[in-house]
Each structure stands twice: as structure tokens, then as C-alpha cells.
Amino acid sequence: xxxxxxxxxxxxxxPSTVSNVFTKKKYVSPKVTRKVREACxxxxxxxxxxxxxxxxxxxxxxxxxxxxxxxxxxxxxxxFIEGATIAAAECGYSVILYYEVTDKEKLRAIFASGRxxxxxxxxxxxxxxxxxxxxxxxxxxxxxxxxxxxxxGGATFVDVCNDTITYEIASRLIGEGRRNFVFLNSAEELYIxxxxxxxxxxxxxxxxxxxxxxxxxxxxxxxAAAAAARLITEKTDAVIxxxxxxxxxxxxxxxxxxxxxxxxxxxxxxxxTVAHRLDPPVTTVHVDYRSLADTAVRLLVRRLRxxxxxxxxxxxxxxxxx
Numbered sequence: 335x336x337x338x339x340x341x342x343x344x345x346x347x348x349p350s351t352v353s354n355v356f357t358k359k360k361y362v363s364p365k366v367t368r369k370v371r372e373a374c375x376x377x378x379x380x381x382x383x384x385x386x387x388x389x390x391x392x393x394x395x396x397x398x399x400x401x402x403x404x405x406x407x408x409x410x411x412x413x414f415i416e417g418a419t420i421a422a423a424e425c426g427y428s429v430i431l432y433y434e435v436t437d438k439e440k441l442r443a444i445f446a447s448g449r450x451x452x453x454x455x456x457x458x459x460x461x462x463x464x465x466x467x468x469x470x471x472x473x474x475x476x477x478x479x480x481x482x483x484x485x486x487g488g489a490t491f492v493d494v495c496n497d498t499i500t501y502e503i504a505s506r507l508i509g510e511g512r513r514n515f516v517f518l519n520s521a522e523e524l525y526i527x528x529x530x531x532x533x534x535x536x537x538x539x540x541x542x543x544x545x546x547x548x549x550x551x552x553x554x555x556x557x558a559a560a561a562a563a564r565l566i567t568e569k570t571d572a573v574i575x576x577x578x579x580x581x582x583x584x585x586x587x588x589x590x591x592x593x594x595x596x597x598x599x600x601x602x603x604x605x606x607t608v609a610h611r612l613d614p615p616v617t618t619v620h621v622d623y624r625s626l627a628d629t630a631v632r633l634l635v636r637r638l639r640x641x642x643x644x645x646x647x648x649x650x651x652x653x654x655x656x
Contacts, residue, residue: 336377336378337379338353340377340379341370341373341374341377341379344373344376345370345372346369347366351366355371392453393451393452393453394427394428394453395427395428395451395452395453396418396422396428396430396452396453396455396456396635397429397430397432397452397456397475398430398431398432398455398458399432399435399456399457399458400431400432400433400434400459401434401457401458401459409605409606410621410623413622413623413624414458414480414623414624414626415429415431416627417623417624417627417628417631418456418627418628418630418631420624420628421627421631421632422631425631425632427453427631427635430452432444435466437465438465438468438469441465441466441469442469445469445473452475453476453638454477454634454638455470455475455634456477456478456627456630456631457470457477457478457480458480458481459480459481460479460480460489460524461521461525462523462525463523467489476637476638477634478491478630478631478633478637479491479493480492480626480627480630481524481526482525482526482646483525488645490633490634490645490646491645492626492629492630492633492648492649493646493647493648494621494648494649494650494651495648496526496529496530496533496603497529497530497532497533498533499530499533499603499619499651500529500530500531500532500533500534500537500603501533501536502533502653503617503653504533504534504537504538505537505541506655507601508537508543510599511571512572512599513543514549514569514570515534515549515570515574516550516565516570516573517531517534517550517574518551518552518558518561518573518574518580519531519553519576520552520576521552522552527552527576530576531550534574549565549570551565553576555576555577555579555580555582557583558579558580558581558582558587559584559587560583560587561583562583562584562586562587562588563587563590566587566588566591566598570598571597571598571599572599572600572601573598573600573601574601575602576602577602577605577618578602578604578608578609578612578618579607579608580602581600581602581608581612581616582608582612584600585600585612585616588600595614600617601618602616602617602618603618604618604619604621605618605619606618606620606654609654610656614656617653617654618653618654618656619651619652619653619654620651620653620654621649621651622651625649625650626649629647629649633647
């Protein structure tokens with residue numbers, strides 16, 4: 335990989351001149367600027383703001399890494415971005431968005447190309463074996479997770495109590511006399527999915543209901559109707575799904591089979607996009623994503639400033655029973 339010194343040597347100028355071409359801290363003549371840019375093109379060199387300046391220099395930039403297990407730009411991103419941007423501005427920082435950086439090569443390319451001049455990052459949708467953790471640590475970039483880390487990890491995170499939420503919804507359904515569940519969870523490798531499954535299993539065990547893996551499946555919302563058609567039996571009286579969009583798929587499967595909503599109660603663990611429009615409206619969970627983002631950014635800023643901060647923080651969530 336070419337360096338700023340290689341570019342300077344090819345252009346016949348000092349490395350500081352190459353830096354000034356891109357930072358514009360000092361005037362560089364058009365003739366010299368052209369020579370530097372031609373050398374960059376020959377060497378396939380793209381400047382990194384941190385590497386071409388001084389790595390100890392502060393950029394006041396926070397990276398917000400959005401990643402969706404379901405794919406596509408999620409509705410709650412709008413609220414999360416708003417909360418993160420306002421909190422960052424109040425702390426003297428700006429936000430750079432990185433969307434669907436799905437493998438380590440893409441993330442490394444961002445850092446190598448200069449598109450990653452960030453002091454720290456907020457990472458959404460953490461999962462087991464998450465490559466972002468290692469890459470952030472390798473590049474000495476502090477980060478905060480939105481979602482709880484498992485297996486003894488030491489990352490700072492902010493989350494909602496997904497295990498408790500799932501436990502309470504399942505327990506309420508059991509209290510209504512329902513005992514034959516189908517659980518359509520989000521992707522198995524996501525920490526949120528593991529939390530939800532933990533709460534679901536706890537509710538069933540406390541009620542003396544056998545936990546059947548045959549009635550638990552990880553699905554995308556787009557596949558919910560097919561999964562529901564396959565898993566729902568004549569005995570099924572309750573379906574818990576990962577989102578209200580997933581619930582819409584279950585409703586579709588129930589309608590095709592003529593199944594009654596009085597017999598089968600459907601509850602979602604999140605999402606407010608279609609919950610109120612379904613007939614009947616589906617129980618779901620409201621999360622204040624602006625507040626969640628605000629907390630995550632302020633925790634990160636405290637880390638960047640070398641201040642003590644709690645490793646674990648939890649935001650409120652409200653179950654909207656319908």
C-alpha cells in the first residue's frame with residue numbers, strides 16, 4: 335500500500351506539501367497540486383484524514399454504523415439518527431453514517447481510504463462473532479454497542495431489557511390460558527434474539543410448559559407467512575414474533591387457513607409500523623430510539639474524554655398491549 339512519502343517522492347515534493355494539498359492548511363500552487371494528484375493516481379493512493387495528518391489529532395467525528403438483520407433501511411433508523419445527531423452536536427461532535435458495512439473487507443477499505451476519520455463509533459445490531467469489534471480495537475477506535483454483549487465481553491453498551499419484555503408478554507399469554515406457542519424470533523446470531531429466547535424459555539419453564547425447539551424458528555419478516563403456515567398446528571393458541579411486520583405475515587397465513595384471532599393470539603416484540611393497522615391491532619413494544627441513541631452517544635463521548643462511565647446502561651421500553 336502506497337504512503338504519503340511515496341507520493342511525495344514521485345511528485346518531487348515534501349510529504350508536508352502532499353498533506354497541504356488535501357487539508358488546504360497552507361497554499362499550494364495549481365502546478366504542484368496537479369503533480370501531487372497525478373502521483374496519487376499513479377500510486378492508487380487515497381489520503382486518510384488521520385494518517386495524512388497526525389493520528390493524535392482530534393476530528394470530533396463519531397461513526398454511526400447501521401446494520402439490519404432484516405435488510406433494508408429500518409423505520410426506527412430515522413429516530414435513532416435524529417437522537418444521535420442532536421446528542422453529538424450538544425457534545426461538540428458530528429456524526430458520519432455507515433450503512434450496511436457487512437464484512438471486514440468493507441470496513442477495512444473505509445479505514446484505509448480515509449473515509450473513516452472517526453474518533454469513536456456507535457454500533458447497532460451486534461451479533462456473535464461480530465467482525466466490527468476486532469476491527470475497531472485494531473484501529474484503536476472506542477465504541478459503544480446498542481444491544482447487550484454476551485459471553486463475558488467487556489464492551490460498553492446500552493440496551494432495553496429484551497429478555498424481561500419477552501418474559502412478560504409470554505407470561506401474560508400464559509395467564510390467559512394459552513399454552514401452545516409458536517415463537518418466530520429474529521436471526522439466531524443476534525444478541526437481541528438470544529435475550530428474547532432466554533425470556534421466552536423462562537416464562538414457559540415457570541409455567542411448567544415444555545420448551546419445544548420445533549416451535550421456535552429464526553425468520554426474516556418476509557418469510558413469516560411461510561414459517562407460520564408451516565409451524566402453526568391445530569393446537570396453537572399463541573404466536574410471538576420479532577416485529578409487527580412479521581406479525582402481518584402471520585396474519586396472512588392465518589387468513590389463508592381460516593384461523594380465528596380469538597383462538598390464536600399474536601404478539602410482537604417490537605415495531606410500530608403496521609401494528610395499529612392490523613385487524614385486530616397487535617400487541618407490540620415501544621422503544622424511544624431517540625433516547626436510546628442519546629444515551630449511546632453520550633456514553634461514547636465520555637469514553638473519548640477519558641471519563642468513567644458505566645459499562646451497562648438500559649433504556650426504557652413500553653409494552654403496548656392490544
